Amino acid sequence: MSASAPNNEMGAVPGGSAVFAGHAWTFGRDVDTDLIIAARYLNMKTAEELAAHLMEDADPEFPQKVRPGDILVADENFGCGSSREHAPMAIKGAGIPVVIAKSFARIFYRNAFNTGLPILVAPEAVDGINEGDEVEVDLSTGRIRNLTSGATFEAEPLPSFMQELVAAGGLLPYLKGRGRG
Amino acid sequence: MPMTITEKILARAAGRDAVEPGDLIMARVDFCLGNDITAPVAIDEFEKAGFDSVFDPDRIALIPDHFTPNKDIKTAQLVKQMREFSARHGITHFYDVGRVGVEHALLPEMGLVGPGDVVIGADSHTCTYGALGAFATGVGSTDLAGAMATGQVWFRVPESLKFVFDGELSPWVTGKDLILYTIGNIGVDGALYMAMEFAGSAISGLSIDSRFSIANMAIEAGGKNGIIAADATTRAYVEGRFQREPVYVESDAGAEYVHTHDWRAADVPLMVAKPHLPSNTQPAADLTGTRIDQVVIGSCTNGRIEDLRMAAEVLRGQKVHRDVRCIVIPATQAIWKQAMNEGLFDVFLDAEAVVSAPTCGPCLGGHMGILAEGERAVATTNRNFVGRMGHPGSEVYLAGPYVAAASAVAGHIATPEQIGTRRAA
Numbered sequence: 001m002s003a004s005a006p007n008n009e010m011g012a013v014p015g016g017s018a019v020f021a022g023h024a025w026t027f028g029r030d031v032d033t034d035l036i037i038a039a040r041y042l043n044m045k046t047a048e049e050l051a052a053h054l055m056e057d058a059d060p061e062f063p064q065k066v067r068p069g070d071i072l073v074a075d076e077n078f079g080c081g082s083s084r085e086h087a088p089m090a091i092k093g094a095g096i097p098v099v100i101a102k103s104f105a106r107i108f109y110r111n112a113f114n115t116g117l118p119i120l121v122a123p124e125a126v127d128g129i130n131e132g133d134e135v136e137v138d139l140s141t142g143r144i145r146n147l148t149s150g151a152t153f154e155a156e157p158l159p160s161f162m163q164e165l166v167a168a169g170g171l172l173p174y175l176k177g178r179g180r181g
Numbered sequence: 182m183p184m185t186i187t188e189k190i191l192a193r194a195a196g197r198d199a200v201e202p203g204d205l206i207m208a209r210v211d212f213c214l215g216n217d218i219t220a221p222v223a224i225d226e227f228e229k230a231g232f233d234s235v236f237d238p239d240r241i242a243l244i245p246d247h248f249t250p251n252k253d254i255k256t257a258q259l260v261k262q263m264r265e266f267s268a269r270h271g272i273t274h275f276y277d278v279g280r281v282g283v284e285h286a287l288l289p290e291m292g293l294v295g296p297g298d299v300v301i302g303a304d305s306h307t308c309t310y311g312a313l314g315a316f317a318t319g320v321g322s323t324d325l326a327g328a329m330a331t332g333q334v335w336f337r338v339p340e341s342l343k344f345v346f347d348g349e350l351s352p353w354v355t356g357k358d359l360i361l362y363t364i365g366n367i368g369v370d371g372a373l374y375m376a377m378e379f380a381g382s383a384i385s386g387l388s389i390d391s392r393f394s395i396a397n398m399a400i401e402a403g404g405k406n407g408i409i410a411a412d413a414t415t416r417a418y419v420e421g422r423f424q425r426e427p428v429y430v431e432s433d434a435g436a437e438y439v440h441t442h443d444w445r446a447a448d449v450p451l452m453v454a455k456p457h458l459p460s461n462t463q464p465a466a467d468l469t470g471t472r473i474d475q476v477v478i479g480s481c482t483n484g485r486i487e488d489l490r491m492a493a494e495v496l497r498g499q500k501v502h503r504d505v506r507c508i509v510i511p512a513t514q515a516i517w518k519q520a521m522n523e524g525l526f527d528v529f530l531d532a533e534a535v536v537s538a539p540t541c542g543p544c545l546g547g548h549m550g551i552l553a554e555g556e557r558a559v560a561t562t563n564r565n566f567v568g569r570m571g572h573p574g575s576e577v578y579l580a581g582p583y584v585a586a587a588s589a590v591a592g593h594i595a596t597p598e599q600i601g602t603r604r605a606a
Contacts, residue, residue: 030369030370030458032564034564034568038568038573039546039569043255045221057567057568057573077370077403080369080370080403081566082304083319086218086222103370105370105373105403106405107320107321111320111321111322114321114324115321161205165335170323171323171326171335172226172227172230172232173230175330175331176232
């Protein structure tokens with residue numbers, strides 16, 4: 001159902017048989033959006049430009065170390081702080097297909113769905129993944145497999161409204177489909 | 182079924198008799214806004230999605246306040262994009278240098294947002310307007326694009342937390358101290374996805390400026406909105422100012438809250454939030470050993486006239502410590518003029534502080550006061566994350582204007598009492 005998504009150049013809308021596997025980068029709790037992309041780079045607004053500075057204040061080498069397909073895993077309250085959509089843009093720009101966390105801050109949560117960055121709430125998976133583990137994520141079922149340890153986890157299911165947003169290809173195609181209020 | 186003020190406002194905006202926490206609704210937006218960081222992305226998305234007109238050019242504000250006056254070529258390009266979009270779509274409320282102010286001070290001051298409104302802004306501190314009895318919340322650029330095009334936004338109706346402050350405040354304690362105390366108590370995700378409703382006799386006794394400081398920082402506890410029901414103080418502020426009809430709403434008796442915190446206002450001291458989270462709070466009086474390099478007095482949290490008067494009360498007849506740079510930033514042109522007319526600039530200049538044009542500037546590490554590695558600031562702003570005001574190896578301590586001004590004089594964190602300020606009668 002993501003095949004016709006017109007608003008997601010990254011093609012990262014969850015659905016169908018979207019299975020990703022990659023190495024995990026782990027972070028603690030309260031990763032804020034200033035850490036994800038510092039304000040000094042907010043004079044730019046393309047995913048490519050922003051990705052070059054992803055998580056730079058947490059680890060200056062991170063933009064060089066992270067590889068397309070790698071997965072971010074974080075503790076509680078990921079994405080707290082500012083409303084900058086540049087944060088999910090930078091993550092998508094680095095080729096990261098999914099973020100797994102124990103919980104997400106609310107504006108980041110909205111922004112991820114509105115822009116088509118898949119995110120999964122899976123507290124047990126976060127506790128069961130170490131940095132560098134190879135992790136497989138099936139977005140259609142919410143199943144997370146730690147290929148390094150062999151453990152399997154289930155993410156919390158998406159609310160049906162969020163599934164509709166995802167199926168439409170993001171917020172703006174969804175709103176267009178509804179017609180003007 | 183009894184509803185909270187937040188539920189009642191959202192039910193009305195969704196065209197329903199009632200809503201309850203967990204409901205997903207499409208709501209009518211009374212007003213929406215974006216700034217020079219978020220609006221350009223929203224404009225890109227609006228155009229990419231093929232929308233050709235805005236839902237109402239009078240109900241959209243595009244406010245280039247973050248890097249104003251433009252700090253470099255890239256930010257000049259962003260503001261140019263906003264200016265051209267505003268001209269193309271006849272956006273009424275686009276304000277450039279000379280008219281612009283910090284968005285969350287400017288919009289209430291101009292009467293563009295008011296009681297009963299549903300306001301979304303592509304800026305996390307949009308929750309500020311809850312001080313007027315509005316439902317106001319921060320969203321991202323794509324939400325703003327959708328609202329500009331359709332006048333609609335989706336919400337999950339939040340659960341509510343209630344914070345009751347009763348009794349008299351201690352001397353020098355302001356709204357900023359109450360909200361830092363709250364965040365320190367419940368944590369940076371203590372109100373995640375929830376409405377934060379503030380009430381009690383101490384809140385009723387607060388000025389509207391102090392209430393803005395409280396609602397402003399609801400997001401720092403993860404809250405969806407902060408809200409204070411309108412009362413006589415609110416009515417006095419909005420009458421003759423608000424450009425639409427106010428809708429006065431209050432929570433029903435028996436409305437449900439996830440939890441109600443009942444606190445004695447007198448137990449709240451002058452507060453500071455230490456690096457690197459707004460929840461990392463401690464009484465200011467305990468931190469006198471902490472030397473500082475810079476003080477910033479301004480922002481959407483504390484850049485209003487009351488805040489400047491408080492800073493001036495402490496700085497009058499004093500000098501900023503020789504090792505400290507003290508930057509005062511009135512949040513809007515009107516506040517700037519009022520402060521000037523009240524003689525506050527004489528106080529600041531005689532104290533050897535500098536007064537800046539209205540801008541968000543240093544609060545987000547944009548410009549106009551960036552910290553070097555190892556430097557430490559006391560700021561009346563709202564965030565003290567790693568690198569927030571500059572180098573990732575710098576530090577921000579959050580406080581209200583009294584503590585910020587006293588610290589500027591002392592060269593270390595201090596309260597007005599500790600530097601011997603006498604309370605004005």
